[in-house]
Amino acid sequence: MPWKGKTVAQTRREFVERVLNHEKAKAALCREYGISRPTGDKWLKRWKDGAEELYDRSHQAFHVHNRLAPETEALIIEYRRKFPSIGARKIHFLLKKAGDVAVPSVSTVNSVLKRNGLITPEASLAATPHVRFVKDEPNDMWQADFKGWFRIGGDVQCHVLNILDDHSRFCIRSVPLPGETLELTLPVFLDAFEEYGLPISILCDNGNPWGTPTRQGFSRFEVAMMELGVLVLHGRVHHPQTQGKMERFNRTETEECFSIPHYDFSQYSFDQVKYHIDGFLGFYNYDRPHESLAMDAPRDHYRPSPRKFDRFRPFVPEWDYPSGYSTRTVKHKGFFLYRGREIFVSEALEGKRIAFRESRKPGCITLFFREFRLGRYNLDERQYESRSIRLVEGDPRDWAQSIPE
Numbered sequence: 001m002p003w004k005g006k007t008v009a010q011t012r013r014e015f016v017e018r019v020l021n022h023e024k025a026k027a028a029l030c031r032e033y034g035i036s037r038p039t040g041d042k043w044l045k046r047w048k049d050g051a052e053e054l055y056d057r058s059h060q061a062f063h064v065h066n067r068l069a070p071e072t073e074a075l076i077i078e079y080r081r082k083f084p085s086i087g088a089r090k091i092h093f094l095l096k097k098a099g100d101v102a103v104p105s106v107s108t109v110n111s112v113l114k115r116n117g118l119i120t121p122e123a124s125l126a127a128t129p130h131v132r133f134v135k136d137e138p139n140d141m142w143q144a145d146f147k148g149w150f151r152i153g154g155d156v157q158c159h160v161l162n163i164l165d166d167h168s169r170f171c172i173r174s175v176p177l178p179g180e181t182l183e184l185t186l187p188v189f190l191d192a193f194e195e196y197g198l199p200i201s202i203l204c205d206n207g208n209p210w211g212t213p214t215r216q217g218f219s220r221f222e223v224a225m226m227e228l229g230v231l232v233l234h235g236r237v238h239h240p241q242t243q244g245k246m247e248r249f250n251r252t253e254t255e256e257c258f259s260i261p262h263y264d265f266s267q268y269s270f271d272q273v274k275y276h277i278d279g280f281l282g283f284y285n286y287d288r289p290h291e292s293l294a295m296d297a298p299r300d301h302y303r304p305s306p307r308k309f310d311r312f313r314p315f316v317p318e319w320d321y322p323s324g325y326s327t328r329t330v331k332h333k334g335f336f337l338y339r340g341r342e343i344f345v346s347e348a349l350e351g352k353r354i355a356f357r358e359s360r361k362p363g364c365i366t367l368f369f370r371e372f373r374l375g376r377y378n379l380d381e382r383q384y385e386s387r388s389i390r391l392v393e394g395d396p397r398d399w400a401q402s403i404p405e
Contacts, residue, residue, distance in 0.1 A: 011033070012043050013047075015029060015033050015035075015040065015043060016043055016044055016047045019040070019044060020044075026040060068104055068108060068112070069102065072095075072102065072104065073112050075095065076091055076095070076109055076112045076113070077112065077116055077118065079091045079094060079095075080113055080116075080118045081118070082256075083255075083256045083288075084255045084256065084259070086256075086288070087110075087113075088106050088107075088109040088110035088113060089106055089289075089291060089295070090288070090289045090291070090295070091109050091113075092104075092105070092106045092109050093289040093295045094287070094289065095109075097287070097289075135166045135167045136167065137167055138165055138167045138168050138170070138301065138302050138303050138305070139165065139167075139196070139197065139198075139199040139200065139304075139305035139307070140166065140167060140199070140200050140201070140396070141165075141166040141167075141199060141200065141201045141202070141203055141233070141396070142163055142164065142165055142166065142172060142199045142201070142202045142203070143163070143164045143165075143166055143202070143203045143204070143243050143245060143246040144161070144162070144163045144164075144189075144202055144203070144204045144210070144246075145161075145162055145204060145205065145243060145246045145250065146159050146160065146161055146162075146180050147159075147160045147162060147250040147253065147254065150258070150265060151265075151266055152176075152265055152266060152267075152268045152269065152270070152273060153266065153267050153268055153269055156178060157178065157179070158176045158177075158178070158265075158270065158273060159176070159177050159178070159179060159180050160174060160175065160176050160177070160253075160273075160277070161173065161174070161175050161176075161177055161180075161185060161188055162174050162246065162249060162250060162253070163188070163189070163192055164245060164246055164249050165199075165298075165302055166203070166245060167301065167302075168293070168298045168299075168300075168301035168302035169245060169249070169290055169292075169293065169298040169301075170285055170298035170299060170301070170302035171249065171281055171284060171285055171298070172192050172196060173188055173191070173192050174253065174277045174280075174281055175188050175274065175277075176270050176273040176274055176277065177270075178270070180207075180208055180209060181208070181209055182208075182209040182219075182220050182221055182224075185209050185221070186221070186224060190309075190311060193228070193309035193311075194309055194311045195304075196304045196305060197304045197305030197306065197307050197308055197309060198228060198229065198230055198305055198307040198308075198309050199230060199305060199307075200230070200231065200307075200396065201230065201231040201232070201233050201396060202225060202230060202231070202232050202233065203233045203234070203235065203243060203246075204232065204233070204234060204235070204243075205234065205235050205243065206234050206235070209221045210222075210232070210234065211234050212348075217334055217344065217345055217346025217347060217348060217349070217387075218346040218348050218349065218374070218389065219348055220348045222348065222389060223346070223348040223349055223352070223369075226369055226370055226372050226389065227370065228309070229307075229370070229371065231372070231389065231390075231391055231395070231396070232389060233396075233397075252284070253277075253280065253284075256280060256284075257276065257277060257280040284298070285297065285298050285299045285302075286298075286299045318353070319353065319370045321355040321368065324357055325355040325356065325357050325368065326355065326356055326357065327353055327354065327355045328353070328354060328355075328356070329351065329352070329353050329354075330345055330346070330349040330350050330351065330352050330353075330354060331350070332350060333347060333350070334346045334347035334348070334349060334350055336354065338356070338365070338379075343377060345367060345374065349369065352369065354367060354368065354369050354374070355367070355368040355369075356368065356377075359376055361376070361385075363378060363379050363380045364376050364377060364378050364379065364385065365377050365379065368392070371391060371392050371393070372389050372390065372391060372392065373389075373390045373391075373392055374387065374388075374389060375387035375388060
């Protein structure tokens with residue numbers, strides 16, 4: 001074969017020279033060299049146009065009409081570095097919303113992130129969508145949690161309390177506190193209730209100040225919320241995924257608010273931390289697109305609760321229980337008297353008036369506090385068969401799991 005022992009460029013040149021020397025007909029030479037007539041004509045034209053060597057040319061276009069502008073690529077990189085947890089879809093949406101540059105496709109934005117080493121396997125895993133429940137309306141349920149603490153000025157621990165609306169992901173509150181006690185936590189909730197009204201329920205974990213071991217009855221936080229008509233729900237022990245939206249928000253806040261190298265929080269005061277958080281919330285609530293909200297910001301889906309809260313008259317002093325219910329005032333250390341017997345209910349209910357009536361199950365009574373069912377107590381066995389706070393009417397959980405009366 002003519003190709004053996006020669007480079008491709010040498011063979012092409014030999015073909016052209018033989019055609020020009022009229023050694024054979026061009027068609028015959030094309031068959032001899034195993035190329036088509038149009039290919040042969042291409043090499044002849046390039047030779048006549050002055051090409052000294054007939055190498056393969058690059059297939060890259062001389063002019064790329066849709067090449068990404070350098071300033072757009074720089075803006076994409078800036079968004080990613082400023083908000084590390086924002087992916088290509090959200091950056092694409094923010095570019096469209098700003099309207100300052102020609103907006104590339106999502107795939108182009110993603111290519112820019114990859115090309116600049118801004119996508120890690122960990123980030124890809126974190127961006128994998130998960131199916132989670134969502135409440136139908138704003139304020140059907142809020143989620144509350146303390147994110148991990150860190151140290152600020154004076155070597156003081158800073159605990160950030162976050163409150164999030166389940167339906168809209170709107171962050172109701174993100175407040176730095178020196179601890180996680182009820183005395184520090186409750187005023188934050190009262191401020192939030194005053195601004196946004198009362199939710200139907202609040203989902204939290206089982207630690208302080210939210211919950212308490214079952215043997216201790218109910219926490220003071222749970223009792224305070226019941227007095228306001230708010231149901232407290234708890235995630236399953238060792239199952240943080242129950243509060244998946246809150247876990248996601250905590251991670252976003254850590255990445256976009258507290259993991260910025262040029263901020264040294266060890267020198268901050270609580271007021272300075274709060275100012276920094278408020279700046280982040282302004283972006284998160286009002287501008288940051290959320291994929292589960294069709295790329296809307298949380299504020300686009302949130303509205304205050306119609307259940308207004310009067311800070312100066314927050315509690316109903318007395319509660320009218322239905323006829324057929326007996327009432328007792330909970331005594332010192334959380335006991336009440338029933339037929340001369342002391343029954344423990346909760347220290348947090350000390351001084352509060354509870355109610356009870358005979359259950360449908362013989363030998364048992366069902367306990368109530370305001371519009372909440374507290375549990376069923378077996379008089380013969382002198383122990384609770386069930387103890388869990390549930391709304392008497394309209395409890396959001398599956399009624400198949402509710403407390404039998």
